Amino acid sequence: MAETPFKIAVPDEKIDLLKKKLALTVLPDELDDAGWDYGVPLADVRRLVARWQDGYDWRKYEAQLNEELPQFTRDIEVDGFGNLNVHYVHKRSDVVDAIPLLFVHGWPGSFYEVRKLLPLLIEASPEHPSFHVVAVGLPGYGFSEAPKKKGFELAQYAEVGNKLMIALGYNEYVTQGGDWGQMITEKIAQLYGHKHSKARHSNMPLTTPPHPIHRPLLLLSHLLFGYTPKEQEGFKRIEWFRAKGYGYFHEQSTQPQTLGYSLADSPAGLLAWIYEKLVTWTDSYPWDDDEVLTWISIYWYSRAGPAASVRIYYEVTQANGTRLALPPNAITIPTGYSYFPKDIAPLPKRWFKSPYLVFESEHDSGVTRPPSFSTQPSCCSLPSTMAETPFKIDIPDQKIALLKQKLALTHFPDELEEAGWAYGVPLADMRRLVGRWADGYDWRKEETRLNQELPQFTRDIDVDGFGSLNIHYIHKKSELADAVPLLFVHGWPGSFLEVRKILPLLVEVSPGHPSFHVVALGLPGFGFSEAPKKKGFEFTQYAEVGHKLMLSLGYNEYVTQGGDWAHVITATIAQNYGHKHCKARHTNFPLSGGYHSLYQNLCSYLFLDPNRASPPQFTRSPVAYLSSLVFGYNTREKEGLKRTTWFRDKGRGYFEEHSTQPQTLGYSLSDSPAGLLAWIYEKLVNWTDNYPWEDDEVLTWISVYWFSRAGPAASIRIYYEARQARPDALGGRPDLVTVPTGYSHFPKELIQLPRRWTKTRNVVFEAEHDAGGHFASHEKPHELVDDLRKMFGNGGPAFSVVQGKSGYAA
Incomplete structure (x- = not known):
């Protein structure tokens, strides 16, 4: 059972085979306006297949995984199934007394799911606990060997996890998991609780409904008071899953081998099968194409092939039936749950109450948001902010290319003669700045x-x-x-x-x-x-x-x-x-x-005659009121009030638009580089004191908005909300x-x-x-x-x- 260091190294011939298959892909047609009603849209599959074939670099991501994740393999002897060579990630904290944590994934996940959590969990801080992390690759998934005999179900997966932790020297540990990881860690708690598994946390809590004999008061509360709006939304999600998202479960739990042929032979078929879940099981998570393709590639290049992973559905339902959830009191070690509204089975929190439930956290968004989870495995108590991550600006090349294309197509308005700044940004300034932005301005230089x-x-x-x-x-x-x-x-x-x-x-x-x-x-x-x-x-x-x-x-x-x-x-x-x-x-x-209010500052306090001012109110600021009447205003104050009057009369239009119709304006700011440039450049000039703006200085300022994470329209919503x-x-x-x-x-x-x-x-x-x-x-x-x-x-x-x-x- 010695530990062997492991590096992912997919043979060249496997990569070549994938490229050949992708080149020969034949895609089905699609009904008009199908959207997601019928499954993954054709446009998505076309795009992803094209990227997978040309542009996606598996070797790059393989190297990243090997650099980021300390990986190992070890033979685990499973009762009745012999030795299985299990792949896992193992990262120890610098804190000697860190908490040993076993992370267990589900389907269509893999060891890859621990990637974002790992640096957060091992972080040492006086403010929160640190963890020694073991992420097991379930047998038949990723680079773990698949069982070759029938009947490998929850008890066996639990046995693998427990024996792995003990082999690593962790005689006592806690667990975390969702999807099948929820049921496997639950089984670990049943079989090895108290002695070895000391606590568990799940982000996919499952349980049985209220029962008239076992939980009559809970059932009565539902009958008398009904369900809250949030609980009703959860039931809608479950109903959606039952009506629209449950087909895969039926197929994988009844005919996994039949399905397995297509998953093993067709990269596009595997892609569509898993991508549907990545999209519909998450809460508008912004999947990057390469992120999706790395997720799928781990299945494609897996040791036993993608078909092996779906057999868990068949084996578990054969052994346990389709009612996989346990009543709340079945687990007697400290348990923690994180609730996410877009999980596939968000049951009412009341259903989970038990003396052993020591921690609950409810989230407003996300099921795949690692920072939210990373703060939680907290029957063991983690803080409400994740670890600091170094950041470098690195705008994707395609965003820069799109900007160049748009700038090349800029159409300018005409301009009145001798308009100057009276009507806004002069046309000559715009032509010069847009020309520089399109040809000569080097974003990469400024980025560096x-x-x-x-x-x-x-x-x-x-x-x-x-x-x-x-x-x-x-x-x-x-x-x-x-x-x-x-x-x-x-x-x-x-x-x-x-x-x-x-x-x-x-x-x-x-x-x-x-x-x-x-x-x-x-x-x-x-x-x-x-x-x-x-x-x-x-x-x-x-x-x-x-x-x-x-x-x-x-x-x-x-x-x-x-x-x-x-x-x-x-x-x-x-x-x-x-x-x-x-x-x-x-x-x-x-x-x-x-x-x-600021509006009153601009209306009540201001005046049309710059030589006169409306003083503060006597009832609220009598000293300022009297001093204004007695002493008037000095030269600087009068100049200041002139400036304020100019802003009220000539410079406040943006404020009204931002604070009333930000989305309407947002379309222009998001779609037109020239429009965004003019909108902000006007303020850079008019709001400063003859500052000698350099063209590249302006363009860097604007580019930060153009390339911003949420887009320039997001920034102006502060006016509306305020x-x-x-x-x-x-x-x-x-x-x-x-x-x-x-x-x-x-x-x-x-x-x-x-x-x-x-x-x-x-x-x-x-x-x-x-x-x-x-x-x-x-x-x-x-x-x-x-x-x-x-x-x-x-x-x-x-x-x-x-x-x-x-x-x-x-």
């Missing part, structure tokens, strides 16, 4: 520079009511251990790019000023962060993401900085997490907002923020209100600048950083607000 300059990462953040979002961010630690943790938040039309110039300044160590550990959050729906998929994602949720990100990085106390929407987001962070976690905030977009959620508080509520606050005033900011209007008791720092506009970190990086250094530096009003993190060397 960004990857070199910015240490980027992704991490899944669980947002209450919205599930897990994969967040992209910049994280640069100062060389000084006691640097001040700072969360930088951008707005629209900004992105993580806005931290680029200030990052090296903030982390700089000097006896003359404080140093910062910098985290630049890519807001959900912007850049390379995943967009929320549900309605209602507003300031509270953006604030939650930022706060949880800082905690997950080990910054229990921190300060914040941001402009534009970040003014409101960081204010919300201060409101919801202030004093305990968020110790201070700074913004370069100060709005009063204490008693007025107005829907807080129509009377878009400017934030600085009066409700009680942490130390700092303001930097730049003369070409969009809304330039007199400082008396924005002053609240918690404002401990203010600085006025003679130049600069809306994008302070990009236009005036040194000035902005200097303000932060003064506010948080020795002698500043917010010095040492983060306990033990003064920003200076001891």
Whole structure:
């Protein structure tokens, strides 16, 4: 039973045979408008078969699997079946006392399913447990030997798993599995529980319905109170599976060999058979073609061939019948369940209650979302955020090629003579920028520079009511251990790019000023962060993401900085997490907002005659009201109010469209590179203070939106959600923020209100600048950083607000 290291190495002749078969593929026709009603659409199979034949590189993915997954084989003796050579993944944590975990897949899965979980599970942290992970390749799957005798059912699969763990030195362990993995780990618990299998977790909980004798109260509750809407949706999913998705089960449990001929002989047949499940059993998971083809190729190149894997259905139903679920009390070791609404059998949670059910987690989306699961095998308790993953921008070539094709087809409007900027972006500017974007601008060069300059990462953040979002961010630690943790938040039309110039300044160590550990959050729906998929994602949720990100990085106390929407987001962070976690905030977009919405800032506060102003209300801010009446406004304040009036009269149309019809606009932004360029370039010019934009600088800014993970339309939904959620508080509520606050005033900011209007008791720092506009970190990086250094530096009003993190060397 010695362990033998294993590397996948499919013989060349097998690959050649596959290519020949793919070249000879004959596909059926398809009914008009069939969609998915009849099974996998023909267009999908055509595309995947073509990619599999020409473009997909198995050797590349084979090498990746061998690099990422430490694989082994070992002979396991199964009672009555002799020795089986079993393939498995085994990765030990650096933590000696990590929890041994046996991961068991099902059909149409394989050892491949552990790939995304593995680095998360073995991660060592004082905040959550670490695991020694063993992912068994079930006999007859992947590169495990198939049993040659009849009757190899759940008890035998369980025996293999248990003996494998003991052979590896894990006399006690926990288990996790879904699909057949749920039933196999259940059988392990039955046969080897308490002594060896100490706890189990499943993401596909199954049980028997309420019974009038065994569970009369539960049955009565359903009869009296019915089912909740969520339970009814679950029953709809089960009914769909029974009516539309159960045919494979009948075939595989009755005539597996008959089916096996086609699976073994036809790559396209195997592809369609499994691809249907990958799509219909997941929750709109964005399958990449190569991801699908790697999944299918493991079956095609499997040791025993794909037909062997389906025999489990026949053997288990022969031994146990079709009622495979056990009553809740049948398992007497601690059990945990994760519920996903698009699993194929989402039963009511009430059905699973038992004294042994110690953990439950309900998710709003996904059945194949590894980060959500990775936080859960938690009868053993894992945190709500996944491990940090290094990230490099790497836009697929096909996306760049599509952009070039679209740019080559750009059709411009005409332009009035001497229009200048009065009507919007001048035609000459657009022709020049589009021409440069199409020929001369090198995205790969800019991509490389960004990857070199910015240490980027992704991490899944669980947002209450919205599930897990994969967040992209910049994280640069100062060389000084006691640097001040700072969360930088951008707005629209900004992105993580806005931290680029200030990052090296903030982390700089000097006896003359404080140093910062910098985290630049890519807001959900912007850049390379995943967009929320549900309605209602507003300031509270953006604030939650930022706060949880800082905690997950080990910054229990921190300060914040941001402009534009970040003014409101960081204010919300201060409101919801202030004093305990968020110790201070700074913004370069100060709005009063204490008693007025942003809309009122633009309407009630503003005036048509720039020489007159509507002062604050006496009942709400009597000192500011009286000072305005007595002393009037100085020159700078009058200029600021002129700027604000311009924005109200000439620059606010985008705001109304974004906050009322974002999807209508989104089609243009998503489909037209020139349209997106003009929409954002106008703001880059008009919102800055004569900043000398270089063409490539503009195009990089726009390209980040064009190539963004969710597309440019996703970024503008923040306006709609904000107005829907807080129509009377878009400017934030600085009066409700009680942490130390700092303001930097730049003369070409969009809304330039007199400082008396924005002053609240918690404002401990203010600085006025003679130049600069809306994008302070990009236009005036040194000035902005200097303000932060003064506010948080020795002698500043917010010095040492983060306990033990003064920003200076001891």
